[in-house]
Amino acid sequence: MAKDKTIFTCNECGGTSARWMGKCPSCNAWNSLIESASEPAATGKNRFGSVHASLAPTSEVLPLSQIEAADFERHPTGIDELDRVLGGGMVEGGVVLIGGDPGIGKSTLLLQAVDALQRSGMNTLYVTGEESGAQVAMRSRRLGLPDSQVPVLPEIQLEKILHTLQARQPNIAIIDSIQTVYSDQLTSAPGSVAQVRECAAHLTRTAKATGTSIVLVGHVTKEGALAGPRVLEHMVDTVLYFEGDTHSNFRLIRAIKNRFGAVNEIGVFAMTEKGLKGVSNPSAIFLSQHSEPVPGSCVMVTLEGTRPLLVEIQALVDSGGPSPRRLSVGLDRDRLAMLLAVLHRHAGVACMDQDVFVNAVGGVRISEPAADLAVMLAITSSLRGKALPKGFIAFGEVGLAGEVRPAPRGQDRLKEAAKLGYTTAIIPKANAPKTAIPGMQVHAVERIEEAMSVVRELD
Ligand code: TYD
Numbered sequence: 156m157a158k159d160k161t162i163f164t165c166n167e168c169g170g171t172s173a174r175w176m177g178k179c180p181s182c183n184a185w186n187s188l189i190e191s192a193s194e195p196a197a198t199g200k201n202r203f204g205s206v207h208a209s210l211a212p213t214s215e216v217l218p219l220s221q222i223e224a225a226d227f228e229r230h231p232t233g234i235d236e237l238d239r240v241l242g243g244g245m246v247e248g249g250v251v252l253i254g255g256d257p258g259i260g261k262s263t264l265l266l267q268a269v270d271a272l273q274r275s276g277m278n279t280l281y282v283t284g285e286e287s288g289a290q291v292a293m294r295s296r297r298l299g300l301p302d303s304q305v306p307v308l309p310e311i312q313l314e315k316i317l318h319t320l321q322a323r324q325p326n327i328a329i330i331d332s333i334q335t336v337y338s339d340q341l342t343s344a345p346g347s348v349a350q351v352r353e354c355a356a357h358l359t360r361t362a363k364a365t366g367t368s369i370v371l372v373g374h375v376t377k378e379g380a381l382a383g384p385r386v387l388e389h390m391v392d393t394v395l396y397f398e399g400d401t402h403s404n405f406r407l408i409r410a411i412k413n414r415f416g417a418v419n420e421i422g423v424f425a426m427t428e429k430g431l432k433g434v435s436n437p438s439a440i441f442l443s444q445h446s447e448p449v450p451g452s453c454v455m456v457t458l459e460g461t462r463p464l465l466v467e468i469q470a471l472v473d474s475g476g477p478s479p480r481r482l483s484v485g486l487d488r489d490r491l492a493m494l495l496a497v498l499h500r501h502a503g504v505a506c507m508d509q510d511v512f513v514n515a516v517g518g519v520r521i522s523e524p525a526a527d528l529a530v531m532l533a534i535t536s537s538l539r540g541k542a543l544p545k546g547f548i549a550f551g552e553v554g555l556a557g558e559v560r561p562a563p564r565g566q567d568r569l570k571e572a573a574k575l576g577y578t579t580a581i582i583p584k585a586n587a588p589k590t591a592i593p594g595m596q597v598h599a600v601e602r603i604e605e606a607m608s609v610v611r612e613l614d
């Protein structure tokens with residue numbers, strides 16, 4: 156049974172109920188009530204009557220023009236690739252949520268960052284709920300930081316963590332991880348949505364009130380979402396995700412949301428024996444090194460942050476059973492089904508009775524539609540058993556009517572490919588460069604059929 160301190164809040168409409176119900180009494184959504192700690196003010200006689208005292212204005216109301224737009228105080232971590240995704244460093248009072256698969260390197264990166272900050276004279280705190288102090292110490296030795304002065308607090312109870320934060324007032328605090336923290340105000344188990352949400356809310360409030368920057372480490376479920384709390388993403392200022400498969404050495408950190416910087420900015424790291432090292436020139440790491448071109452492979456230039464990245468898209472089309480499979484790794488599966496339909500209708504390429512697998516090499520996830528053309532060319536190449544020419548790249552979105560639509564910043568993509576020695580490109584007409592790019596033969600197309608006939612000419 157819940158203690159009487161708790162209420163149940165609807166995830167959909169924010170309505171509350173004193174006891175748990177299957178259906179929200181306010182908005183009738185099913186299964187949306189989540190236990191949460193009640194606000195002290197809400198325990199009075201009625202919703203408004205009892206809170207008169209606390210409704211007294213505490214801040215002045217001012218027109219925007221009279222409010223000083225002070226820039227945020229930033230603390231660069233000195234790890235360039237991390238600072239890049241953060242938008243220049245940790246922001247005073249800012250809360251960062253960093254998610255990723257287990258073992259991908261969250262704790263490693265944060266320990267490196269917090270040690271660098273401590274060395275630069277900041278006051279830091281590393282709260283570990285996942286591992287013992289000894290395990291964190293072992294990691295710091297492994298990272299070549301045996302003399303690290305970072306204060307470590309092995310603790311999982313929220314109230315004790317808040318107390319330490321109040322007492323020490325660090326500039327930066329790491330909570331590794333938010334799923335292990337629990338509040339004794341709630342009866343639900345640590346890691347439950349209610350606990351995670353409540354604890355994150357308390358920590359966020361503390362960050363804003365004290366100016367401490369807080370980093371929350373979050374686990375990711377099998378489906379790739381941060382466990383439970385999509386709600387967390389609303390609460391925090393910055394959401395970063397680790398990408399990359401744990402089998403390769405490369406790791407990508409992507410900013411999904413950033414109130415203090417650009418979204419979709421990417422930081423690239425290599426996992427080494429001594430922790431994560433930034434890769435400052437990452438353009439060509441997501442290519443498999445074939446000595447000669449192979450069928451089913453097409454290189455694309457993706458540009459989701461500010462830096463273009465060359466990524467190899469691989470496809471395998473193989474005769475399937477009565478219900479052929481469509482599988483994709485790193486690319487959207489629904490979009491794959493759509494592209495196959497467009498290929499069939501507009502380019503006469505049929506894969507109806509074939510299994511189709513596509514993969515973005517190196518564990519990188521590509522969400523931009525500019526991958527369409529490369530996916531379709533890789534599929535056709537696999538189906539025909541014919542490799543695309545050496546030094547070939549493609550990018551462009553493909554619509555349901557078979558039209559090839561422009562990708563943002565096409566020139567930058569082409570220039571990056573040319574810089575890395577690529578010589579032939581199929582791109583959307585609207586991205587065609589006004590002046591020739593030295594060493595690059597560009598075929599600008601308006602429709603998918605046109606792209607297919609260019610490929611046949613290049614054979
Ligand atoms: P970790 O930071 O513990 O992952 P997370 O906190 O995201 O679960 O990363 C652990 C992996 O990284 C582990 O498999 C060992 C490897 N590793 C290295 O390769 N080099 C190193 O210097 C360190 C510290 C870890």
Ligand code: MG
Nearest residue numbers: 261262285331
């Ligand atoms: Mg960890």
